Amino acid sequence: MSILVLAEHHDGALAGATAHVVAAAQQIGGDIDVLVAGENVAAIAEAAAKLDGVSKVRVADNAAYAHLLAEPTAALLAELAGDYSHVLAAASTTGKNVLPRVAALKDVAQISEIIAVESPDTFKRPIYAGNAIATVQSEDALKVITVRSTGFDAVAEGGSAAIEAVDFVADNAQSTFLKEELAQSDRPELGAAKVVISGGRGMGNGENFKLLDGIADKLGAAIGASRAAVDAGFVPNDMQVGQTGKIVAPELYIAVGISGAIQHLAGMKDSKVIVAINKDEEAPIFQVADYGLVADLFQALPELEQRL
Amino acid sequence: MKVFVAVKRVIDYNVKIRVKPDHSDVDLTSVKMAMNPFCEIAVEEAVRLKEKGVATEIVAVTIGPKAAQEQLRTALALGADRAIHVETDERVESLGAAKALAKLVEEEQPGLVILGKQAIDTDNNQTGQMLAALTGLPQGTFASAVDVDGEKVQVTREVDGGLQTVELTLPAIVTTDLRLNEPRYAKLPDIMKAKKKPLDVKTPADLGVSVGSRVKLVKVEPPAERQGGVKVGSVDELVDKLKNEAKVIS
Numbered sequence A: 001m002s003i004l005v006l007a008e009h010h011d012g013a014l015a016g017a018t019a020h021v022v023a024a025a026q027q028i029g030g031d032i033d034v035l036v037a038g039e040n041v042a043a044i045a046e047a048a049a050k051l052d053g054v055s056k057v058r059v060a061d062n063a064a065y066a067h068l069l070a071e072p073t074a075a076l077l078a079e080l081a082g083d084y085s086h087v088l089a090a091a092s093t094t095g096k097n098v099l100p101r102v103a104a105l106k107d108v109a110q111i112s113e114i115i116a117v118e119s120p121d122t123f124k125r126p127i128y129a130g131n132a133i134a135t136v137q138s139e140d141a142l143k144v145i146t147v148r149s150t151g152f153d154a155v156a157e158g159g160s161a162a163i164e165a166v167d168f169v170a171d172n173a174q175s176t177f178l179k180e181e182l183a184q185s186d187r188p189e190l191g192a193a194k195v196v197i198s199g200g201r202g203m204g205n206g207e208n209f210k211l212l213d214g215i216a217d218k219l220g221a222a223i224g225a226s227r228a229a230v231d232a233g234f235v236p237n238d239m240q241v242g243q244t245g246k247i248v249a250p251e252l253y254i255a256v257g258i259s260g261a262i263q264h265l266a267g268m269k270d271s272k273v274i275v276a277i278n279k280d281e282e283a284p285i286f287q288v289a290d291y292g293l294v295a296d297l298f299q300a301l302p303e304l305e306q307r308l
Numbered sequence B: 001m002k003v004f005v006a007v008k009r010v011i012d013y014n015v016k017i018r019v020k021p022d023h024s025d026v027d028l029t030s031v032k033m034a035m036n037p038f039c040e041i042a043v044e045e046a047v048r049l050k051e052k053g054v055a056t057e058i059v060a061v062t063i064g065p066k067a068a069q070e071q072l073r074t075a076l077a078l079g080a081d082r083a084i085h086v087e088t089d090e091r092v093e094s095l096g097a098a099k100a101l102a103k104l105v106e107e108e109q110p111g112l113v114i115l116g117k118q119a120i121d122t123d124n125n126q127t128g129q130m131l132a133a134l135t136g137l138p139q140g141t142f143a144s145a146v147d148v149d150g151e152k153v154q155v156t157r158e159v160d161g162g163l164q165t166v167e168l169t170l171p172a173i174v175t176t177d178l179r180l181n182e183p184r185y186a187k188l189p190d191i192m193k194a195k196k197k198p199l200d201v202k203t204p205a206d207l208g209v210s211v212g213s214r215v216k217l218v219k220v221e222p223p224a225e226r227q228g229g230v231k232v233g234s235v236d237e238l239v240d241k242l243k244n245e246a247k248v249i250s
């Protein structure tokens, strides 16, 4: 068996998710190559070469792969896939955009968001917003898979894999990158943070999200949100935690003014410790919370910031 | 421009699902079914494009059992002009659905195909991307804004870091995210009118495709249940528990 992992990277740096995908690849077993595609990605390739368990880093450094648009990136992966039994990527918006396209180009199914490897062709994945866990077996020779980071502990760094260039350049006259509006934040990434504090509709408005800032500063936490808070325009979309947003599993998750709809729980119920602050003692979030505080958040949050 | 919208019949998003005692699948007997929420957003977007004069005809398509015609009728009530039902009782996964859709796209040559980014049953998030691959068309996934401008479409995408805008040549495939629009409800007179709108039924064999899945569902289990914990009486007690009992803060 041989596995190709598509490296995830942002702003010129290898993203943490890649080390989790390599861990999933190790559980499948066999040689693991990492593909770094993008423009000016030499430093990213070097970082990928250090990940434990990687045999080779293949680098497609070309303007064609800038921003990892789906059309050229999928064409590249489809071109290289012939050498492999598995193609893996993080279940990020990049992986989710590109991998189904690769699978269809190769006329195979794609398996989304695996959380466990049972054998090289059998995997576990959540369905129905995580209210059921399916064990699925691929009957295709090539397995194309996205990996949920929270299911696999990241591999360490200590390797020194060979780095080799890939010459293939995909033609793409169909899609052009225009612009990006990326959230600027000094806080840890939601998916990687040890502590996450999220606000919901109960926060009332965007301004009130500042009440979470001081607490997040003290705990080194990332700040998340429910869909209702994003839909209402309190905070941007990249903060949404849930079935159709980001999946997090920190040591500590604090849900503030969030009712606990199944779609929200889908994104955070694997957290180690869950705290809920809600003024409605019947709120479903309390059914999953290790520690529930029935209180008005406008009183509880300043107090919490002070006590920490 | 002709616009295709794909819709899927799924469990209503408010329903808490049950796993069958034999762990073969989830139990959908006498469960409330509905149009997948992301497909509702897709239909709404198509209707808005027609209201703006960009779309001239909206064709709603579904692949699934006979009962899925209910969701096609909903799409017709919301403003689709006609519907195509690819009828099958097989367990259809994304690749099969994409193959059937690709055949229809080849036959009918729409300028734009809009799909939901994911169905809330399998949570696959694949069909639009696969359809784009099979038709050789560009894709704008997880859209929060769609602007058709002559021969091109600009799609603003919800990505992990924020928003990304791409420009695609038409025809193109778009998948919807939650913030694209807020779907309207069907009005009673439109529901009545929808009953008379054309609905074509085809089989996968008519289209010359096989829609069966090559991913075997080995078993389905309920997730590990989380035990509810305790209620604390004050912020002080909460901080104390987090420090000394859970030991997650210092």
Ligand SMILES: Cc1cc2nc3c(=O)[nH]c(=O)nc-3n(C[C@H](O)[C@H](O)[C@H](O)COP(=O)(O)OP(=O)(O)OC[C@H]3O[C@@H](n4cnc5c(N)ncnc54)[C@H](O)[C@@H]3O)c2cc1C
Pocket (backbone or CB within 6 Å): A199, A200, A201, A202, A203, A225, A226, A227, A228, A229, A240, A241, A242, A243, A244, A245, A246, A256, A257, A258, A259, A260, A261, A262, A263, A264, A267, A277, A278, A279, A280, A283, A295, A296, A297, A298, B013, B037, B038, B120
């Ligand atoms: C297709 C689909 C996908 C979805 N995906 C997601 C997703 O990924 N993530 C997600 O989060 N949701 C998602 N949802 C939405 C989900 O169903 C809920 O609507 C949403 O999570 C509710 O957000 P909320 O808890 O903030 O708001 P509400 O349900 O309105 O809850 C607000 C809570 O705040 C409490 N509150 C109000 N004021 C105060 C106060 N002063 N002090 C303390 N507490 C207060 C209230 O008691 C209430 O419990 C999705 C829905 C659909 C249909």
